[in-house]
Amino acid sequence: MKIHEYQAKEILRKYNVPVPKSIVAFNIDEAVEAAKKIEGNVWVVKAQIHAGGRGKGGGVKVAKSIDEVLSYSKKILGMQLVTHQTGAEGKKVNRLLIEQGLNIEKEFYVGITLDRSRSENVIMVSTEGGMEIEKVAEENPEKIIKEAINSEVGMQPFQARKLAFALGLSGDAFKNCVKFLLTLYQAYQATDATLFEINPLVLTKEKNIIALDAKMNFDDNALYRHPEIVALRDLDEEEPLEIEASKSNLNYIKLDGNVGCMVNGAGLAMATMDIIKLAGGDPANFLDVGGGANPQTVAEGFRIILADKNVKAILINIFGGIVRCDRVATGIVEAAKIVEVKIPIVVRLAGTNADIASKILENSEMKFSIATNLNDAAEKITKVLAA
Amino acid sequence: MSILVNKKSRVLVQGITGGEGTYHASQMLLYGTNVVAGVTPGKGGTFYKGNEKDVFNKPVEVFNTVQDAVEKTKADVSVIFVPAQFASDAILEACNAEIKVIVCITEGIPTRDMLNLIKHVKKSGATLIGPNCPGIITPGECKVGIMPGFIHKKGNIGLVSRSGTLTYEAVWQLTERGLGQSTCIGIGGDPIIGTQFIDAIKLFNDDPKTEAIVMIGEIGGSAEEEAAMYIKKYVTKPVVGFIAGKTAPPGRRMGHAGAIISGGKGTAEEKIKIMQDAGIVVCTSPADIGETMKQVLSEKRKIKNGKHKIKIKTKSKSLKISKLKKK
Numbered sequence: 001m002k003i004h005e006y007q008a009k010e011i012l013r014k015y016n017v018p019v020p021k022s023i024v025a026f027n028i029d030e031a032v033e034a035a036k037k038i039e040g041n042v043w044v045v046k047a048q049i050h051a052g053g054r055g056k057g058g059g060v061k062v063a064k065s066i067d068e069v070l071s072y073s074k075k076i077l078g079m080q081l082v083t084h085q086t087g088a089e090g091k092k093v094n095r096l097l098i099e100q101g102l103n104i105e106k107e108f109y110v111g112i113t114l115d116r117s118r119s120e121n122v123i124m125v126s127t128e129g130g131m132e133i134e135k136v137a138e139e140n141p142e143k144i145i146k147e148a149i150n151s152e153v154g155m156q157p158f159q160a161r162k163l164a165f166a167l168g169l170s171g172d173a174f175k176n177c178v179k180f181l182l183t184l185y186q187a188y189q190a191t192d193a194t195l196f197e198i199n200p201l202v203l204t205k206e207k208n209i210i211a212l213d214a215k216m217n218f219d220d221n222a223l224y225r226h227p228e229i230v231a232l233r234d235l236d237e238e239e240p241l242e243i244e245a246s247k248s249n250l251n252y253i254k255l256d257g258n259v260g261c262m263v264n265g266a267g268l269a270m271a272t273m274d275i276i277k278l279a280g281g282d283p284a285n286f287l288d289v290g291g292g293a294n295p296q297t298v299a300e301g302f303r304i305i306l307a308d309k310n311v312k313a314i315l316i317n318i319f320g321g322i323v324r325c326d327r328v329a330t331g332i333v334e335a336a337k338i339v340e341v342k343i344p345i346v347v348r349l350a351g352t353n354a355d356i357a358s359k360i361l362e363n364s365e366m367k368f369s370i371a372t373n374l375n376d377a378a379e380k381i382t383k384v385l386a387a
Numbered sequence: 388m389s390i391l392v393n394k395k396s397r398v399l400v401q402g403i404t405g406g407e408g409t410y411h412a413s414q415m416l417l418y419g420t421n422v423v424a425g426v427t428p429g430k431g432g433t434f435y436k437g438n439e440k441d442v443f444n445k446p447v448e449v450f451n452t453v454q455d456a457v458e459k460t461k462a463d464v465s466v467i468f469v470p471a472q473f474a475s476d477a478i479l480e481a482c483n484a485e486i487k488v489i490v491c492i493t494e495g496i497p498t499r500d501m502l503n504l505i506k507h508v509k510k511s512g513a514t515l516i517g518p519n520c521p522g523i524i525t526p527g528e529c530k531v532g533i534m535p536g537f538i539h540k541k542g543n544i545g546l547v548s549r550s551g552t553l554t555y556e557a558v559w560q561l562t563e564r565g566l567g568q569s570t571c572i573g574i575g576g577d578p579i580i581g582t583q584f585i586d587a588i589k590l591f592n593d594d595p596k597t598e599a600i601v602m603i604g605e606i607g608g609s610a611e612e613e614a615a616m617y618i619k620k621y622v623t624k625p626v627v628g629f630i631a632g633k634t635a636p637p638g639r640r641m642g643h644a645g646a647i648i649s650g651g652k653g654t655a656e657e658k659i660k661i662m663q664d665a666g667i668v669v670c671t672s673p674a675d676i677g678e679t680m681k682q683v684l685s686e687k688r689k690i691k692n693g694k695h696k697i698k699i700k701t702k703s704k705s706l707k708i709s710k711l712k713k714k
Contacts (some may be wrong), residue, residue, distance in 0.1 A: 078528040085638070114498060116578045116645070119505045137487055151502040192499050194578075221471065221644065222497035252644050255634075266576060266642025268548020268604055269674035270631035275633045280671050288637070288642045291551075299625070321521075321535040322410075338468045350559060354444055372557070374674035 001218045002230045004048045006097045008214035011229075015187035018180060018210045022099035025219035026050070031073035035066055047074040047093040052215070053083030064103060069098065077239065094198050094236055102210065106317050107200035109133055109144075109166055110181065112188045121149045123185060125163045127303045155185040155254040172207040173240035180209045188230025192222035193230060241304050248300040250289060257282025258312040259381060260305035262298070264323050272317045279378040282312045283384050293323045298331030313344045315377060320351030329357035333364040344369060344384040348377040388595070389525035389570040390545070390590040391488050391514060392464055397423045398527045399462035401469055401477045401487065403449060406428055406459045411492075411533050413441040415466075415618035418530040424456040448604050453484040458703045466522065466531045474518060475500035482513050491517035494678055498644070501579035502544060513674040519643070521551040532573070533644075534668070537604045542567015544680065545591035547584055548603035549576050549610075549643070553631060553673065560677025566684070569597040576605070576643025584614035591684045599625045599684055601676060603669065606632035607646045607653040619665035622630025625687055627680045628667040636694035 003011075012018055014177055023034035036044045046057030056058050059081045061072040073096055082090035095377040107129030113120040124146040128136045136143055145166040147159045157178065164177040180201075188196045196261040202212045219360035223230050235243055245252030251266070255273075259281035266288045273283035285305060289297050318328045329349060336345075348371040351358045361368045369384065371377035392398075394650060398415065402408040403425025416422050424447065425435055429452030437443040450456035453465065466482040474493040475621065481489045482504075489508075496518050509514050516523055520530015524541035524593050540562040548554040562566060569591070574582050584602060591597045600622070604611035611630065618626055633655040635641050637648040650656050659669050670679050671694055 065599075086391050114502075114578055117610065117613060119502060119579050123500070140431055143575075151499075152506060189499070192497055194498060202401075219498045219644075220414070221495045222474070222499060225497075253639055254643065255636065263552075265550060265552030266646060267553030267603070267631050268633060269558055270646065273554050273634045274631060274673060283634050287639055298445070319555045321552065322533060323553055351555060352537060373560075375672075378672070378674060 001220055001229065001233065002050045002235060003216055003229070004050065004095065005046065005214055006019060006048055006095070007141045007232045008216045010212060011191060011216065012184075012187060015183055015190065017187055017267045017293045018208060019209055019214070020100045020102055022097050024082055025073070025095070025096045026068065026071050026290070028077065031077070031096050031098050032070055035063070035069040039099050040100055043068060044099040044101055045076060046097040046099060047076050047079070047081050048095035048097055049081055049086070049093055050234070051083050051091060053085055054081065057081050057083040057090075057259065059083070060269065068255065078156050080222055084183065091237070092266060102202060102212070103205040104202045105205050105366070105373035106203040108203070109136070110184065110198045110201045112185060112193070112196040114194055115148065118148060120151060123147050123149060123155065123159070123163065123181065123189070125167055127167055129202070133199065135199070154189070155182060157182065158315065171202070173203055173209065174210040176207065177336065191216075192219045192226060193217065235324040241307055245287070245300075245304050248297060250287060250297060250301055252302065252304055253286040254308065255283050255285050257284040258310055259385070260284045260287075260308065260314040261317065262287050262301045262305065262309040263317045264291065264293050264319065266349070267332065268317065268319055272315060275374060275378045276315060276381060279381040280383070281313070281381055284308055291322050293318070293328055293368050295327065295331030295334050298328055299335035300340060301385070302341070302371060304330075306339055306341065311343065313381060315381055316345065317374070317377060318349050320349065320353060324352040324353045325349040325357035326360060327353060329360040332368075333366065334358060336364070336366045342368070346374070348373055348378055348379045389528065389571065391524055391572070392525050392529045392531055394421070394528040396488070396531070397460060397462045398529070398531055399423065399453065399460070399465045400425045400447070401453065401481065403427055403447065403464055404435055404494060405468055407492075409438050410441045411468060412447065412449045412592050412697075413437050413443050414536070415530050417443050418536040422447055422530065423460040424462050426451070426453050426456055427706065428452070431455065432657045438697050443472050446624040453480045453486065456560045456641050457484045457486065462486065462599075464488040464531055465490065467493055471495035471497070471518060472676070473585070474635070475504055478508065478515065479504055482511050487513060489513055489515045489518070490522050492520065492522060492533055493517075493618070494519040496577070498578055501577065504580055505581065506549065515573040515582060516572060519577045520580070521554060521574030523570065523572045526568050532658065534573070538562055540567040540570065542569065543596060544568045544570055544600035544601060545587075545594065545597040545599070545648045546592070546601040546603070547587040548573055549605050549645070550603065555601060556673065557601055557629070557676045561601070564677045564681050566680060569594060576645050578608065584610050584629060584695050585617050588617060588622060594623060597624065599680060599687070601680060602626055602628045603676070604628065604630045604645050604658060605643070606630070606641065606648050606655050606658075607643070608687050609653065611658045615662045615665040615667060625683045626667045627676065627683055628662050628669045629673055629676055630658045630662070630669070631673065
């Protein structure tokens with residue numbers, strides 16, 4: 001699960017990780033009020049969307065007066081912000097963060113994430129703050145310093161010292177950085193995060209170490225023990241069809257292609273998308289109906305795929321294990337009665353009760369194209385796309 | 388032979404009286420798996436025969452703790468069906484009772500819970516398979532998991548995969564072509580899992596009964612790459628591979644928690660390239676896994692007979708297997 005920058009900063013505050021003074025605003029009046037409350041003479045107006053690269057897209061502006069806060073807020077709030085992560089249509093800005101301007105001396109990077117191959121969390125820092133860390137990793141890998149955290153004992157002060165020295169810090173700045181890194185890791189652990197990224201982490205002229213930006217992802221599997229994080233979900237940032245699908249326990253991801261697909265199991269779903277591509281189409285979605293596929297979930301899956309106007313054909317690929325193919329077939333026939341289907345449907349069912357399932361489909365009034373195996377399914381998709 | 392489980396395995400089911408546990412225990416019993424015990428805290432001392440929906444073909448003794456079950460029945464393999472919140476505890480309980488092979492089917496275990504136990508389990512010498520996996524099967528002998536038994540056939544191909552239904556698909560393609568399997572393992576789609584590709588590949592390489600290996604990966608992480616490096620160095624048996632998710636967009640989690648391309652890492656292209664460099668015959672289409680293996684095996688047999696001209700053709704692409712030529 002992803003959250004906004006201002007929410008991430010609230011979490012950091014809760015764990016005593018230093019962040020600038022900042023207040024979220026949902027309208028222009030709130031933005032001006034926020035600036036007055038924060039005081040000072042420099043503010044930063046920041047668009048709050050779930051995507052990186054906001055500054056380059058014009059979503060972050062430095063204001064030197066309350067009037068400028070007002071004019072920038074007017075400009076940014078409601079705009080379609082386009083960044084390298086939003087796609088061409090961009091994302092509408094519904095929330096602003098009004099933040100105190102800082103006297104920045106240096107910018108660094110700090111990130112914490114899971115190293116899967118070592119089964120350990122890793123905390124890394126870089127002097128190349130403010131840059132895209134992927135780029136740094138590619139061009140100057142030596143500029144990223146990593147420390148693996150032993151999960152049995154947690155992050156140790158010596159590790160924080162190593163990292164702070166690697167950033168070239170000394171004196172108060174060094175002390176503040178050590179404290180910052182240790183509390184940051186505590187926050188990461190306590191919230192079941194899978195990613196913390198502070199970019200940039202800044203050293204101010206006053207020798208304070210402060211998180212100027214904050215990006216966080218959380219482990220979906222652990223959300224049951226974090227209702228306070230679940231409450232931060234912003235449905236405006238999610239695809240409406242994906243929200244609907246999640247209500248029916250369907251794992252759906254919208255893509256830009258022309259062939260919809262419905263599959264049981266994530267691996268087979270990905271493989272089916274690959275088959276669609278090889279057959280000359282483009283997958284319109286990822287949809288895993290899961291191990292408990294029944295007529296209701298199949299019907300719901302159908303409805304969601306058909307709500308995407310780009311879809312020109314549908315490929316259903318079910319390998320019956322626990323899921324019985326005859327039940328899925330019944331679901332498909334039932335669903336096709338309720339939802340008006342005007343596009344060709346290729347169905348491939350294998351495994352448990354596949355033969356009964358084919359009969360159910362053949363005997364229905366719908367014209368399904370029944371594929372016997374994956375290759376056959378691919379050929380049938382190619383054919384319907386050409387027609 | 389086979390790897391990890393066989394007809395001598397004494398299987399314990401943790402969470403046997405729950406819905407999932409009951410259904411799959413009944414299926415394992417039907418398959419002929421030697422299910423010797425079940426564990427459900429509070430229900431020890433009873434014999435469980437399934438519920439009205441799923442009736443066991445023989446009663447299974449239920450114990451309060453894994454320790455009790457092991458002492459009484461000498462169980463050496465455990466399969467876990469307990470809910471995600473309690474699953475890490477169940478893994479540690481099995482490990483503590485010195486179960487040798489622990490298969491965790493449970494989906495949705497928090498990553499932090501797995502991180503906290505994974506090193507301990509590895510140090511203990513137990514083999515953990517999963518979590519969030521379909522389990523392991525040695526066809527005709529022992530099924531420990533949720534895979535449909537009938538699609539398998541006893542034979543000489545070892546299969547290892549991160550996914551569930553895609554594994555069944557590959558197995559079915561093999562079986563349909565008369566290619567049986569020595570053992571099939573689904574290692575699971577989570578970021579932290581007990582048995583990695585490399586571990587399974589090592590075991591298959593050392594198993595005299597396994598003649599060739601199928602390895603089915605997906606986007607995300609670097610486990611396939613690490614296995615490929617190992618294969619390049621040590622594996623003498625032919626390996627056929629596939630990577631799912633060539634069409635997956637970066638930054639989106641494709642069902643499995645582990646299946647995500649992040650920071651430009653873990654793409655299908657990258658994995659395929661490294662696998663091909665290691666001499667693995669990588670299928671472009673998931674529909675070609677069975678056919679490719681069939682051809683690889685027939686070429687392998689020709690080489691044995693002294694014929695050295697090799698070219699493997701599948702529907703989508705013609706593939707070279709330079710690795711085989713060398714041997």
